[in-house]
Amino acid sequence: MRSVWIIAKKELKTYLYSPIAYILTAFFLLVAGFFYYSILAWANEQTLRMLQSGYPIDRVNINQMLFEPFFNNMTVILMFLLPLLTMRLFADEKKMRTEELLLTSPLPPAALILGKYLAALAIYAIILLLTSTYAVFAFVHGNPELAPLLTAYLGLFLLGAVFIAIGLFASSLTENQVIAAAISFSVILLIWVVSWVGESGPGAWRAILTYLSFFSHFRNMVTGVIDTQDIVYFLSFIFLGLYLTRSVFEFRRWR
Amino acid sequence: MIQVEHLTKKFASVLAVNDISFRVEKGRIWGFLGPNGAGKTTTMRSLTGYLPPNDGRALINGIDVGEDLRSIQRMVGYLPEVVPVYGELTVKEYLRFVAELHGLERKKIGFAVERVVEKTSLQAVYGRLVRNISRGFRQRLGIAQAIIHEPAVLILDEPTIGLDPAQIIEIREMIRSFRESATVILSSHILAEITQVCDGAVIIKEGRLLATLTRDEWGKSLEVAAADPVDEAIASGLRLAFPSVSDARADGPLLKLEFKEPPEDLNPILMHLVEKGVRIREVKAGLEALYMKAILAEEGRVS
Numbered sequence: 109m110r111s112v113w114i115i116a117k118k119e120l121k122t123y124l125y126s127p128i129a130y131i132l133t134a135f136f137l138l139v140a141g142f143f144y145y146s147i148l149a150w151a152n153e154q155t156l157r158m159l160q161s162g163y164p165i166d167r168v169n170i171n172q173m174l175f176e177p178f179f180n181n182m183t184v185i186l187m188f189l190l191p192l193l194t195m196r197l198f199a200d201e202k203k204m205r206t207e208e209l210l211l212t213s214p215l216p217p218a219a220l221i222l223g224k225y226l227a228a229l230a231i232y233a234i235i236l237l238l239t240s241t242y243a244v245f246a247f248v249h250g251n252p253e254l255a256p257l258l259t260a261y262l263g264l265f266l267l268g269a270v271f272i273a274i275g276l277f278a279s280s281l282t283e284n285q286v287i288a289a290a291i292s293f294s295v296i297l298l299i300w301v302v303s304w305v306g307e308s309g310p311g312a313w314r315a316i317l318t319y320l321s322f323f324s325h326f327r328n329m330v331t332g333v334i335d336t337q338d339i340v341y342f343l344s345f346i347f348l349g350l351y352l353t354r355s356v357f358e359f360r361r362w363r
Numbered sequence: 364m365i366q367v368e369h370l371t372k373k374f375a376s377v378l379a380v381n382d383i384s385f386r387v388e389k390g391r392i393w394g395f396l397g398p399n400g401a402g403k404t405t406t407m408r409s410l411t412g413y414l415p416p417n418d419g420r421a422l423i424n425g426i427d428v429g430e431d432l433r434s435i436q437r438m439v440g441y442l443p444e445v446v447p448v449y450g451e452l453t454v455k456e457y458l459r460f461v462a463e464l465h466g467l468e469r470k471k472i473g474f475a476v477e478r479v480v481e482k483t484s485l486q487a488v489y490g491r492l493v494r495n496i497s498r499g500f501r502q503r504l505g506i507a508q509a510i511i512h513e514p515a516v517l518i519l520d521e522p523t524i525g526l527d528p529a530q531i532i533e534i535r536e537m538i539r540s541f542r543e544s545a546t547v548i549l550s551s552h553i554l555a556e557i558t559q560v561c562d563g564a565v566i567i568k569e570g571r572l573l574a575t576l577t578r579d580e581w582g583k584s585l586e587v588a589a590a591d592p593v594d595e596a597i598a599s600g601l602r603l604a605f606p607s608v609s610d611a612r613a614d615g616p617l618l619k620l621e622f623k624e625p626p627e628d629l630n631p632i633l634m635h636l637v638e639k640g641v642r643i644r645e646v647k648a649g650l651e652a653l654y655m656k657a658i659l660a661e662e663g664r665v666s
Contacts, residue, residue, distance in 0.1 A: 114463040118449075125451040209447035209508070212411045213464040214436040361415060 111215050115223025116230070119197070123231050128196070132189050133235050143181040144242045147174060170252045171332070175243070179260045179330045182239070183322075186268050187300065191292040193231060194275025195285040197224045198353075202283035217357045221276070221350055228272045236265060256332030263329025266342035267322060271296055273349025280356040296322075364389045365410065365516060365546055369419035372405050379405040381570040382419070387563070389424075392542055394557035395550035396654065397567035403550040404444055406567070407518050410548070411441045423516050437465070440514030440545070444521050446505035450494030454485055454504060457493055458511060465512035479507040483537065499530040506537060510545075517541055519549040523556060535560050558648045566657050574657040576650065582625025584649035587618040587633075590642035597639050604635060616644075619652070 123129040151173040159165060201207040210220055240261070246252050271292070278291035303321030308314075318324050325338040365387040372380040380402045387393040395403040408414040410421050412432045421428045428435045449457055458479065462472045480486060483503040488496045493504065502522065509517060522538065523531045538560055541547050551557055557564045563577040587593075593613040601611045601620070610621035618636070626632070629646070636643060 111466075114460070118452075118460050121456070122449065122451055204447070204449075205443060205445040206447040206449060208408075208413060208441075208443045208445075209461070210464070212413050212436060212439070212441050213461075214433050214466055215464050 111219035112223045112226065115215070115220055116227045119224050119227030120230060123227065129193070129231050132193055133231075133238065136185055136189055136235050137238055139185050140182055140239050141242065143185075144178055147177050147181070170246065170250050171256050174246060175252065175257060175260060176330050178242075179264060180327075182264060183267060183326065186264075186271055187293065187296050190232065190268055190271040191275050191278070191289040191296070194228050194272050194292060195279055195289040197228060197276055198279040199283050199285045199288045203285075211357075218354060221353050221357075225272065225276055225350060228276070229269055232268045232272060233265065236261065236268070253332075256330075259332050259334050260330045262334070263326050263338075266329075266339070266346075267326050270322065270342055270345040270349070273346045273353075277349045277353045277356070280353045364422075364424055365393075365548065366422040367406070367410070367419070368422070370406060370409055370416050370421060371418035372402075372409060372414060372416045378570050380409070380416070383565075383567065383570075383572045384419075385565050385572065385575055387546055387548060389546050390542060391562045392538065392547040392549070392560055394561035394564040395548065395567060396552065396554070396557055396564045397550075397573075398552060400569075401567040402570040403567055404520055405570075407441075407520050407548065407550060410516075410518055411439055412436060413441075437512065438515045440509035440512065440517045442505045442509040442517075442519045442522060444524075446501050447508075448493045448501060448504060450492065453492055454480075454489050454496065457504070458507060461508040462511050467512060475511050475513075479511050482510065482540075483507040484533075499526055499533075502526055502530070502534065503537075506534070510541070513544070515545055517545045517547045519547065521551060522549055523551070523553070531556075554648070554651050554654060558650045564650065566654060568658065568661060571661075573661050574653065576653055579625060581649035581653055583622045584652055585620045585622070585626075585629070586647040586649075586652050587620065587636065587641070587643055588645040588647065589616045589618065589636075590644050592616050593618045593641060597636070597641060600639065601632070601635065605632060608632070 151170070154173060155168050158168060198207070201210065211217070243252075243257060274295050275288070275292040278295065279285075279288040281291065282288050299320065300322055303318045303323050305317055319341075325341045328335055328338050367386070368384050370380055370383045371378070383402070383406060385393075395406065397403055405414060409416045410423065410428065412428045412435050415429055423435055423438055426434050426438070449460075452460065455476065458476045459472055462475050467475055480489060483506050485500065485503055485507060488500050488504075493501070496504070502525070506519070506522065509519065519538065523534050526534065535556065538547060538549060549560070558578075558581060561578070563575070564581075565575050566573040592615050595613045598611040598613040598618060601618075602608050607622055607624060607626060608620055609623045610619075612619050618641070620632070633643065633646070
């Protein structure tokens with residue numbers, strides 16, 4: 109456990125000493141803020157129109173109109189930005205030849221992988237926490253429900269955690285950060301859109317592909333539904349990413 | 364003690380290390396000598412466990428590297444060819460991190476860092492970012508990280524490469540000082556470095572071991588290069604004047620000397636030659652001659 113912390117601490121330092129985490133956070137907040145603003149404007153306009161046409165005001169749902177589209181849009185930003193957060197994790201160690209130091213020390217490779225993973229996850233958690241300021245405005249001026257908001261955040265956190273695990277794996281494959289980012293972005297995108305193919309396929313095929321895609325699992329959580337099946341889905345994806353990274357190290361040793 | 368037995372390492376179809384065996388006794392400093400790409404780095408990486416061999420084995424203090432990697436990693440200090448530093452950390456942060464990697468107890472880390480900073484004279488750059496320190500300091504930092512856990516075996520890959528002469532002398536002094544506490548292997552392609560620092564040397568070329576030489580062996584021979592052809596009479600005169608000289612032959616402008624024991628002081632012999640009118644251009648330590656002999660014998664064998 110201590111060895112995981114040693115690596116995580118060092119990684120967090122590296123993130124905080126380099127501009128990348130700040131730049132990514134700034135861009136994330138900028139784009140997310142823009143989405144929030146435009147969705148809010150759209151929701152306002154819609155609400156106004158609904159009221160004018162005699163729609164009962166107590167049926168207007170701010171969670172549905174504001175937060176659901178907002179969170180769905182945030183996933184797109186994550187798909188672009190998280191590969192940039194994770195690309196350096198192992199690729200940079202290889203490029204700078206510091207990997208030799210890590211792998212000749214008595215530190216278990218599992219601790220190395222977990223430490224790096226948790227550090228990236230912590231940075232991501234901070235970014236998410238910062239976006240919660242947007243929601244605060246909604247509570248000040250409106251009356252949204254807290255529970256679906258929390259499950260949506262949990263969903264977003266888990267989804268990002270999966271992206272980071274994929275990014276970590278991609279970074280272990282190459283010493284080139286750009287290639288690492290390209291791999292993780294492609295993999296994430298592919299798993300995302302696999303459900304589109306599924307929709308037009310035959311029954312069993314459709315069920316499998318829909319299950320594999322992030323989309324259906326994330327959608328549940330955004331609408332306030334916590335299903336253990338979804339949680340298990342995300343956790344097993346994270347585990348798979350970390351396990352594959354571990355396998356890369358094993359494979360490279362015995363090649 | 365380091366034992367290497369029939370070590371073989373292949374990369375795809377290239378034999379990087381081909382059936383190498385040697386042995387270094389405890390407390391000795393041993394050199395790996397050979398041209399670039401000879402397999403020195405690969406052999407060293409096998410000793411650290413970073414690259415497991417395809418065949419053969421390496422033992423450190425009797426422990427097989429392939430069997431008990433964790434014990435080996437605790438016992439071995441390693442300076443890779445490219446010093447593995449993080450530019451964004453300060454020297455202090457970096458050394459603390461390496462100490463933690465090696466599993467040093469929290470309360471001992473401060474002391475360990477202080478010890479290696481003093482040993483490698485890093486005080487001047489202690490608070491600086493690693494990316495801003497000079498090549499010489501960076502190399503010393505590399506050695507500092509290798510010795511932070513007080514390893515019984517120290518493996519140094521080209522420890523003086525890219526340094527200026529004054530820095531090279533400093534690093535050599537430092538390596539010599541490790542003799543008391545550790546068994547050391549270092550690689551180099553500078554012959555003078557090996558003769559000055561090492562007790563023995565292994566000559567490697569294209570993955571194969573060409574010769575194993577000890578200080579006693581190379582200390583016993585010497586070549587004096589003169590400006591003009593040397594008279595055979597001078598050579599025989601030398602044999603008579605110095606009983607420690609077992610053989611002296613003139614070969615054009617080269618005077619080849621063999622000693623019964625490695626000589627303590629060469630000055631009387633060189634003075635004698637100067638008095639006889641020999642204009643000395645260069646004195647080549649025995650290792651150079653032996654090295655060339657091994658390389659030439661190899662080339663003769665191949666062609």
